[in-house]
Amino acid sequence: MSPPLVEVSAISRTYAMRSGMFGRAAAVHAVDGVSLTIAKGQTLGLVGESGSGKSTTGRIVLGLEPPDSGEVRFDGKPMAAPGTTAWRAQRARMQMIFQDPLGALDRRLPVATQIREPLDIHGLGTPAARDERVRELLRAVELTPAHGARYPGALSGGQRQRIVLARALATKPDFLVCDEPVSALDVSIQAQVVNLLCDLQAQLSLTLLFISHDLRVVRQISNVVAVMYLGRIVEIGSADDLFARPEHPYTQALVSASPAPGRRSAGRILLSGDPPNPAARPTGCAFHPRCPRAIARCAREVPALSAVGGDRQVACHLVTGAATRDAA
Amino acid sequence: MTPLVSIEDLRVAFNGVPVLRGVDIALQKGEAVGLVGESGSGKSVTWLAALGLLPRHAQVSGSVRLDGRPILGAPAAELDQVRGGRIAMIFQDPASALNPVLTIRRQLCEALALHRDLQGNAVKAEARRLLDLVGIPDAGRRLEAYPHEFSGGQVQRIMIAMALAGNPDLLIADEPTTALDATIQAQILELLSTVRRELGMAMVLISHDLGVVAENCDRVAVMYAGRIVEQAPSNQLFADPVHPYAQGLIGALPPLDGPRRRLTAIPGTVPDPAHMPGGCAFAPRCALVADACGLAAPTLAPIADDRSVACVRAEVSRRALLGIAAE
Numbered sequence A: 001m002s003p004p005l006v007e008v009s010a011i012s013r014t015y016a017m018r019s020g021m022f023g024r025a026a027a028v029h030a031v032d033g034v035s036l037t038i039a040k041g042q043t044l045g046l047v048g049e050s051g052s053g054k055s056t057t058g059r060i061v062l063g064l065e066p067p068d069s070g071e072v073r074f075d076g077k078p079m080a081a082p083g084t085t086a087w088r089a090q091r092a093r094m095q096m097i098f099q100d101p102l103g104a105l106d107r108r109l110p111v112a113t114q115i116r117e118p119l120d121i122h123g124l125g126t127p128a129a130r131d132e133r134v135r136e137l138l139r140a141v142e143l144t145p146a147h148g149a150r151y152p153g154a155l156s157g158g159q160r161q162r163i164v165l166a167r168a169l170a171t172k173p174d175f176l177v178c179d180e181p182v183s184a185l186d187v188s189i190q191a192q193v194v195n196l197l198c199d200l201q202a203q204l205s206l207t208l209l210f211i212s213h214d215l216r217v218v219r220q221i222s223n224v225v226a227v228m229y230l231g232r233i234v235e236i237g238s239a240d241d242l243f244a245r246p247e248h249p250y251t252q253a254l255v256s257a258s259p260a261p262g263r264r265s266a267g268r269i270l271l272s273g274d275p276p277n278p279a280a281r282p283t284g285c286a287f288h289p290r291c292p293r294a295i296a297r298c299a300r301e302v303p304a305l306s307a308v309g310g311d312r313q314v315a316c317h318l319v320t321g322a323a324t325r326d327a328a
Numbered sequence B: 001m002t003p004l005v006s007i008e009d010l011r012v013a014f015n016g017v018p019v020l021r022g023v024d025i026a027l028q029k030g031e032a033v034g035l036v037g038e039s040g041s042g043k044s045v046t047w048l049a050a051l052g053l054l055p056r057h058a059q060v061s062g063s064v065r066l067d068g069r070p071i072l073g074a075p076a077a078e079l080d081q082v083r084g085g086r087i088a089m090i091f092q093d094p095a096s097a098l099n100p101v102l103t104i105r106r107q108l109c110e111a112l113a114l115h116r117d118l119q120g121n122a123v124k125a126e127a128r129r130l131l132d133l134v135g136i137p138d139a140g141r142r143l144e145a146y147p148h149e150f151s152g153g154q155v156q157r158i159m160i161a162m163a164l165a166g167n168p169d170l171l172i173a174d175e176p177t178t179a180l181d182a183t184i185q186a187q188i189l190e191l192l193s194t195v196r197r198e199l200g201m202a203m204v205l206i207s208h209d210l211g212v213v214a215e216n217c218d219r220v221a222v223m224y225a226g227r228i229v230e231q232a233p234s235n236q237l238f239a240d241p242v243h244p245y246a247q248g249l250i251g252a253l254p255p256l257d258g259p260r261r262r263l264t265a266i267p268g269t270v271p272d273p274a275h276m277p278g279g280c281a282f283a284p285r286c287a288l289v290a291d292a293c294g295l296a297a298p299t300l301a302p303i304a305d306d307r308s309v310a311c312v313r314a315e316v317s318r319r320a321l322l323g324i325a326a327e
Helices: A053-062 A084-092 A110-121 A125-141 A157-169 A187-204 A215-221 A238-243 A249-257 A296-300 A320-328 B042-052 B076-081 B104-115 B120-133 B152-164 B182-199 B210-216 B236-240 B244-251 B314-326
Strands: A004-018 A025-039 A041-049 A071-076 A094-097 A175-179 A209-210 A224-229 A230-236 B005-014 B017-027 B030-036 B058-066 B087-091 B168-176 B200-207 B219-224 B227-233 B301-304 B307-309
Touching: A004 A053, A004 A209, A004 B244, A025 A071, A025 A209, A025 A230, A041 A053, A053 A175, A053 B005, A084 A094, A084 B168, A094 A157, A110 A125, A110 A157, A110 B168, A125 A157, A125 B120, A125 B236, A187 A215, A187 B244, A209 A215, A209 A238, A215 A238, A224 A238, A224 A249, A230 A238, A230 A249, A238 B210, A238 B301, B005 B042, B017 B042, B017 B227, B030 B210, B042 B058, B042 B104, B042 B200, B058 B087, B087 B152, B087 B210, B104 B152, B120 B152, B152 B182, B168 B182, B182 B200, B182 B210, B210 B236, B219 B236, B219 B244, B227 B244
Parallel strands: A041 A209, A041 A224, A094 A175, A175 A209, B030 B200, B030 B219, B087 B168, B168 B200
Antiparallel strands: A004 A025, A004 A071, A224 A230, B005 B017, B005 B058, B219 B227, B227 B307, B301 B307
16 A cells, blocks of 8 residues: 555544524534545545534645644645745645535636636746646646636536636645535536546546545545544445445445435435534434434443454444454 | 326426426326436426416416316416415425524414414414424424524425425425435435325425435436436336436446446536527437437337337437346
8 A cells, every 4th residue: 555645643623603692602523533544546535414524624634724633744744834835835735626616716717817826826837838737737627728718607517617626736736635526516417527536536646535425426436435423433444345334323324325226215224313413512422312223331432433354443332343244 | 097287398488598398297196206307407497387486587388287177377366276285395495495583383374374274273283283294303392493493304394394284285395305414315205205105195306316216206207408308117217218318317326336337427518598409409418319319309209108208219229228238
């Protein structure tokens, strides 16, 4: 296995949230002790429902937000302090793409100008070389220079997401954080963008952190998948194996909730209750109020993420490695 | 048997731009029909037009019958009996469909007063029964709560309760779970199918998610650019799609198990309604396109019991699919 490009160790992030105008500020643990490593050229998929902390994790990994505790190391070195020259150099090597391409683009500028912008900011190449690079990037995302002259409003959703991708690739980054990059796209267009991402990753040996709530898309693109619930990773393992044999009761429910053509809902695991409020996190295992298998211990002790055989790690008192895997 | 609802040659144009170009679909009592397609394909417009819910500047033509009686262009008084009474509708964003400054009781009772002949305490008792039915715990007390005091999944449950207030024969669910998390989506879909079974209600489930439709509907219609291009029983459509667009949609869906394969993306994008290609609207993106496709738009023609396809290359497309399956 290649050496890790990104190492995240025990990062936490807490926000203060006031309930009502005079309410007391409550602490919301958006991310709570998350550790991850992403090997060079690999894709780590991060799945979870809204409020699980997957986007905050992405922002911290990219240095858009400092963690309250814990550390992110990029290419063996800790993240530089924001605003310094070292930080800018590091940031050129890592980029992000978001769900809403129209929100990420300036409607009043031709898209080619926007693709060129990172090159101007980081002072890469001569002006003539920059124009050539823009054409090359447009080709890489399967668009023509004619598309570059257009404004975002004159492009379709899929084309806009390609422009955002081209701009993110302008500085030849090593690492790309994709936060729900295809969620707003129709199925047929989604498949185009997913295929394009896979191709570009192989050509440019990119390392990806791919954040999505869509299990199918995540499995398609990821080598390793981590499942988050209320700010913590509850299960992590290789993509195919994790979805074929989920161990954590939450992952099992999530996989079972994913509708599949040709499969009727027989044997579906239906969770009771709503996703809990991150400001009022349950004691012990955060999942225990909705867990069909919870025991008394789950309400008292927070389960630690521990290896259960193979490359799988699970945070559950009821999953304890080889014994349960054989029994299941 | 007279179908519950039959729509024939329904056409809609906004400012002269056609968005619905001749839709035919019929629904039997108690049947669940799915409507899939990408944004702009006309899934929602079909039902908004049928119920007279489109803005005044929309030009609507065709025929919509409920129990054999025409309802398209019917007088407002008659439509008011149909809308919410015989046919109810729920939408993607339930929070914006509720009034934030009124209690759930006020809003539920309003729907009940409009559609049911109930008085005084009976109204409140019925409102409570409906909340119980859709699985809101502690219904009696929760009636006095405001919409913001409920979670997204619960608000959609309340919308379902309101839709059920008029004892409808048909529920139109327009992307009812798109804004919800996966585990909550599973709960709401389960609720919809339980309610449908218990009340013998027909349902139209509009969704862009093929999986959701496949699991919850008996029959599926695939829409593209304002037309139905294929109609079939769910299991047959997913096992053996015939229209190249339906094949493309299913091929574009990443599998959740088995070996990973490269997704078969459909090239290009949906045509602009103002510049629709002559002939088949899918032809510019179709891998099987032939000269005949550019001549005239194919009509929906039966290919088997309960199956119809609008494609001149249907036979070729079917053989191509079987060929792939045999390899």
